[in-house]
Amino acid sequence: AQTVTQSQPEMSVQEAxxxxxxxxxxxxxxxxxxxxxxxxxxxxMILVIRQEAYKQQNATENRFSVNFQKAAKSFSLxxxxxxxxxxxxxxxxxxxxxxxxxxxxxxxxxxxxx
Amino acid sequence: xxxxxxxxxxxxxxxxxEARLRCSPMxxxxxxxxxxxxxxxxxxxMVYLQKENIIDESGMPKERFSAEFPKEGPSILRxxxxxxGDSAAYFCASSPPGAIPNTGELFFxxxxxxxxx
Numbered sequence: 001a002q003t004v005t006q007s008q009p010e011m012s013v014q015e016a017x018x019x020x021x022x023x024x025x026x027x028x029x030x031x032x033x034x035x036x037x038x039x040x041x042x043x044x045m046i047l048v049i050r051q052e053a054y055k056q057q058n059a060t061e062n063r064f065s066v067n068f069q070k071a072a073k074s075f076s077l078x079x080x081x082x083x084x085x086x087x088x089x090x091x092x093x094x095x096x097x098x099x100x101x102x103x104x105x106x107x108x109x110x111x112x113x114x
Numbered sequence: 115x116x117x118x119x120x121x122x123x124x125x126x127x128x129x130x131x132e133a134r135l136r137c138s139p140m141x142x143x144x145x146x147x148x149x150x151x152x153x154x155x156x157x158x159x160m161v162y163l164q165k166e167n168i169i170d171e172s173g174m175p176k177e178r179f180s181a182e183f184p185k186e187g188p189s190i191l192r193x194x195x196x197x198x199g200d201s202a203a204y205f206c207a208s209s210p211p212g213a214i215p216n217t218g219e220l221f222f223x224x225x226x227x228x229x230x231x
Contacts, residue, residue: 106155
């Protein structure tokens with residue numbers, strides 16, 4: 001069975017600074033996909049960034065980037081120049097290629113201090 | 115272009131009653147997924163449906179829970195004889211035909227929060 005672990009229940013960062021959220025996963029599969037989702041107080045799940053396991057290059061989306069370490073099964077999210085609107089729960093998620101379902105971590109609550 | 119619409123947003127039921135949660139996917143989407151989020155936890159997959167077909171229900175509890183996605187109308191998640199442990203947020207997501215979640219084309223609704231008294 002696949003598992004996703006987020007070891008940081010809560011994180012905080014000063015506005016405009018950089019923060020890194022950790023995620024590790026466990027799988028015996030070789031073809032899979034990783035995601036970070038953001039859940040603001042409105043509770044809607046918003047895709048932040050995704051990474052294909054076969055790609056060595058780390059994905060980036062504006063201020064969001066990942067550090068994907070396949071051998072270590074680690075997938076951390078870096079948020080640069082943090083903004084107040086980044087405050088939310090962040091969930092790491094995993095999907096085996098073709099499985100059509102996501103496995104989520106427990107989430108990390110990110111607070112941005114003005 | 116409306117997103118995934120879920121209703122009701124909040125539902126309160128007493129133990130033993132039935133709960134029905136509805137999900138209208140985005141226009142043009144024919145794949146629907148239901149996830150459950152217990153307090154302070156991540157989302158857990160329940161079921162994946164296409165029009166008139168259940169594709170994967172491996173995450174559905176064996177009893178009291180059922181889901182459908184008829185040819186016309188919204189997808190329905192039905193919970194019979196609710197218990198306090200069913201209290202959770204239930205999220206629906208949709209994707210267009212031919213797409214798979216790992217393309218990032220999975221769009222979530224805002225969820226329906228069920229409270230069982």
